[in-house]
Amino acid sequence: MIDAMTRRSVLQTASAGFATAFSADFAAGAAPALAAVPAAKSGRVLRPDFLWGAATSGHQVEGGNVNSDSWVTEHLTPSAFPEPSGDACDSWNRWREDIALVKRLGLNTYRFGIEWARIEPERGEWSMAALAHYRAMLDACAEAGLKPLVTYSHFTVPRWFAGLGGWEVAANVDHFVRFCEMAARALGTGYAHALTFNEPNLTAQLLWQRDFKAAAPFFAMGNAEAAKRIGTERFSSTLTAPPEAVFANMASAHHRAIAAIKSVRPDVQLGLSLAVADEQAAPGESARAAKIVQVYQPWFEVVARDDFVGVQTYGRNVVGREADLAPPEGVELTETGMEFYPEALGATVRWVAGATGRPILVTENGVATSDDTRRIAYIDRALASLAKVIAEGVDVRGYVHWSLLDNFEWNRAYTAHFGLVAVDRTTFARTVKPSALHLGAYARANRI
Known part of the structure; x- marks a missing residue:
């Protein structure tokens, strides 16, 4: 038996060698050697x-999303962002390469977002070229035998929309509904699943973290400065708007967007994704019940008639008397400061399925780490927990990993590595990690 540190060193060395060889095979167009990684351990087909x-979002990978609200706030001084998104992963130009990666890894689904700020860069001005770009992505997925999962809104909105008060203004819902209908008509029939919103409950969840709540005045000042920057009286960005000010409008937007999309595509399966942590009560007095009422219950009611619910889980929160507690001393932490806790996935899927009565699609799950052996361990343990709830009879329709690429992770910029594939910040060259093929082995076997 070897100790844990020696074992990790051996795994890292082997992983590095395998990554180099595997990436070379990819560059040459060779099929990956499936025997190079462990097969799925369970017999459950x-x-x-x-x-x-695997998933991406437009702003985080495309680069140059200059007409978005995030681009404005990234360039303020001071800014909540340590650096701007810039060219990101250059996926606006390299999307064919990204789709080819998904296919050759053995996955059957690519989740990507369409950027409203590119499609309607100014109010009422539609970019036919941007719509054609996303349509081409769907066509390429079809040619590769992939099933696209389209996200209509992944946090970012056009700067003009933010300048109108964003989701804090009820009249602005009309703009989003028109965008969804326009996009649905342009995109055609090349996708069967879509999300209206990505994690509309995230800000409410983050406000239970002491550091995020303490930063609220800074965000308010940033929005005021952003309004000056674009010459409007106000500026409301999705991730900094008060949850109580936007909930009703976003809920209405979700329902009306579904109706608009289904008027064009009655066959498409529609839902939204929720940020869901395994919420555990701290010993003694805990505000867990109050947190659930505030963060989750309203959205559980919103999705009650959706075709599915997207669950996005990264770990657990231990809820104290007034806020989430810091991770326990001595536990393994990820690059975002979260506890390494893959088993949260099974718990959240079970909980959301029971609370909503809807089928579940895991639309994001992953870990921020530069040690790919830990990503492999995370995938194994997360999928093992998912296998248990499937065995219990929970209707789980899929598992989409976050993320395909190491990308722009918002206020973490490029310091949080969630990707199955590394991206060189200068050349944008993609380097496949061992964890990518490890996940692909599960997908090819279709068992966990």
Whole structure:
């Protein structure tokens, strides 16, 4: 038996060598050697239409999203962002390469977002070129045999929309609904699943973290400065707007967007994704019940008639008397300061399925780490927990990993590495990590 540190060193060395060889094979167009990674350990065969995928969002990978609200706030001084998104992963130009990666890894699903700020850069001005770009992505997915999962709104909005008060103004819902209908008509029939919103409950969840709540005045000052920057009286960005000011409008936008999209595509499966942590009560007095009422219950009611619910889980929160507690002393932490806790996935899927009565699609799950052996361990343990709830009879339709690429992680910029594939910040060259093929082995076997 070897000790844990020696074992990790051996794994890291082997992983580095495998990554180099595997990336070379990819560059040459060779098929990956499936025997190079462990096969799925369980004999549980999943439904034949189970979605195995990797995810990206437009702003985080495309680069140059200059007409978005985030681009404005990234360039303020001071800014909540340590650096701007810039060219990101240059996926606006390299999307064909990204789609080819998803296919050759053995996955069958690519989740990507369409950027409203590119499609409607100014109010009422539609970019046919941007719509054609996203349509081409869907066509390429079809040619590769992939099932696209489209996100209509992944946090970012056009700067003009933020300048109108964003989601804090009820009249602005009309703009989003028109965008969704326009996009649905332009995108055609090349996708079967879509999300209206990505994690509309995230800000409410983050406000239970002491450091995020303490930063609220800074965000308010940033919005005021952003308004000056674009010449408007106000500026409301999705991730800094008060949850109580936007909930009703975003809920209405979700329902009306579904109706608009289904008026064009009645066959498409629609839902939204929720940020869901395994919320555990601290010993003694805990505000867990109050947190659930505030962060989750309203959205559970919103999705009650959706085709599915997207669950996005990264770990657990231990809820104290007034806020989430810091991770326990001595536990393994990720690059975002979260506790390494893969088993949260099974708990959240079970909980959301029971609370909503809807089918579940895991639309994000992953870990921020530069040690790919830990990502492999995370995937194994997360999928093992998912296998248990599937065995219990929970209707789980798929598992989509966050993320395909190391990308722009908002206020973490480029310091949090969630990707199955590394991206060189200068050349944008993609380097496949061992964890990518490890996940692909599960997908090819379609069992966990």
